[in-house]
Amino acid sequence: EAQVTQNPRYLITVTGKKLTVTCSQNMNHEYMSWYRQDPGLGLRQIYYSMNVEVTDKGDVPEGYKVSRKEKRNFPLILESPSPNQTSLYFCASSVLAGGTDTQYFGPGTRLTVL
Amino acid sequence: RKEVEQDPGPFNVPEGATVAFNCTYSNSASQSFFWYRQDCRKEPKLLMSVYSSGNEDGRFTAQLNRASQYISLLIRDSKLSDSATYLCVVNGENNRLAFGKGNQVVVIP
Numbered sequence: 001e002a003q004v005t006q007n008p009r010y011l012i013t014v015t016g017k018k019l020t021v022t023c024s025q026n027m028n029h030e031y032m033s034w035y036r037q038d039p040g041l042g043l044r045q046i047y048y049s050m051n052v053e054v055t056d057k058g059d060v061p062e063g064y065k066v067s068r069k070e071k072r073n074f075p076l077i078l079e080s081p082s083p084n085q086t087s088l089y090f091c092a093s094s095v096l097a098g099g100t101d102t103q104y105f106g107p108g109t110r111l112t113v114l
Numbered sequence: 115r116k117e118v119e120q121d122p123g124p125f126n127v128p129e130g131a132t133v134a135f136n137c138t139y140s141n142s143a144s145q146s147f148f149w150y151r152q153d154c155r156k157e158p159k160l161l162m163s164v165y166s167s168g169n170e171d172g173r174f175t176a177q178l179n180r181a182s183q184y185i186s187l188l189i190r191d192s193k194l195s196d197s198a199t200y201l202c203v204v205n206g207e208n209n210r211l212a213f214g215k216g217n218q219v220v221v222i223p
Contacts, residue, residue, distance in 0.1 A: 035213075042215035043158070043201070058210070090157055100146040100205045105157035 002027045006091050006106035013081055014114050021076045021109050023091030031099035032074040033058065034066065036087040043090070049074055050097040081113040117141065117212035118204050124218040127192045134188040135217045137202030147178055147185050148203040152216065158201055161187075192221045 004025045013019055025032065033048035035058075045058030049068040063085055065077040074093075078085060091106040120137045127133040139147075147164035162169065164176040164185050175188040185204075189196055199216035206212035 040215070043213040045210060048210070088155070098209065100209060100211060102148070102160050102163070103150075103158070103203075103211065105159070108155070108157050110155075 002104075004091055004093055004104050004106035006089075006109050008109060009107060010110050012112045012114065015082055016080050019078050019081060019111075021078075021089060021091075021111070023074045023076065023106055024072050025074075025091075025093040025104070026072065027093065027095075027104065028071065029093035029095055029104070030071075030097040031094045032068065033092050033099060033103075034064070034074070034076045035090045035092065036060065036085075037090065038087050046076070046089075048099060050099065081111075083113045085111065086113045087111060117206040118202055118214040120202050120214035120217050122215055122218060124220050126220050126222055127189075127196075129192055129194060129221055129223050131192055132188065132190050133192060133219060134186060135200070136184045136186045137204075137214050137217075138182075138184045139202075139204040139206075139212075140183070141204065141207050142180075142183060144204045144206070146203075146205040146211070147176075149174075149176055149185075149187050150201040150203055150213075152199045152201055154199075158213075161200065187217075189219070192219075194221050194223065197221045 034046040047066040049055045089109045092103040149161040150158040151161045152158040168177040173190045177186045202214035
């Protein structure tokens with residue numbers, strides 16, 4: 001089944017404790033990205049990647065890191081999480097490297113930072 | 115002006131009625147337009163792409179008005195299962211996709 005998977009789906013952590021949210025797609029998509037969704041603010045892009053070893057900042061990159069060592073995986077790293085990073089996170093992928101075609105979203109990761 | 119603007123609603127719609135809403139965008143050079151559906155706390159899923167000539171998919175009709183820079187979505191014969199938030203998505207100033215905050219639709223029995 002073609003899909004985007006994320007893990008964990010739910011996470012409660014404490015300020016400063018490094019964490020990684022994994023994202024994997026099995027559709028051989030070129031483009032992958034991370035979004036966060038907050039009430040009243042909609043979906044905002046954190047980072048995106050047009051290909052292996054090619055990543056770039058989105059609209060709200062502060063406090064996050066990403067890597068794209070393999071085409072299928074695009075982990076999101078929070079080196080020192082803070083409470084303002086409490087949010088619902090979505091990973092997405094799309095066929096075209098430009099990322100302006102249909103986005104396929106993972107199921108989301110609900111993160112709470114205490 | 116925000117890249118994509120939507121009236122959040124909620125749009126309370128009697129079952130069987132028609133509901134329509136618009137989304138305005140700021141980038142006159144935009145070429146990609148989509149409507150996504152998002153159920154509460156779940157991932158957005160593509161509802162339909164929006165083409166220049168307008169397009170229809172069952173009870174859903176999407177239109178693009180380039181002159182006034184808006185896209186619209188019309189839902190006919192609303193079902194309870196249509197209750198969701200509908201996100202407008204457009205490629206923005208930097209050619210990355212920009213998401214609206216969504217139109218919340220509540221279909222009332």
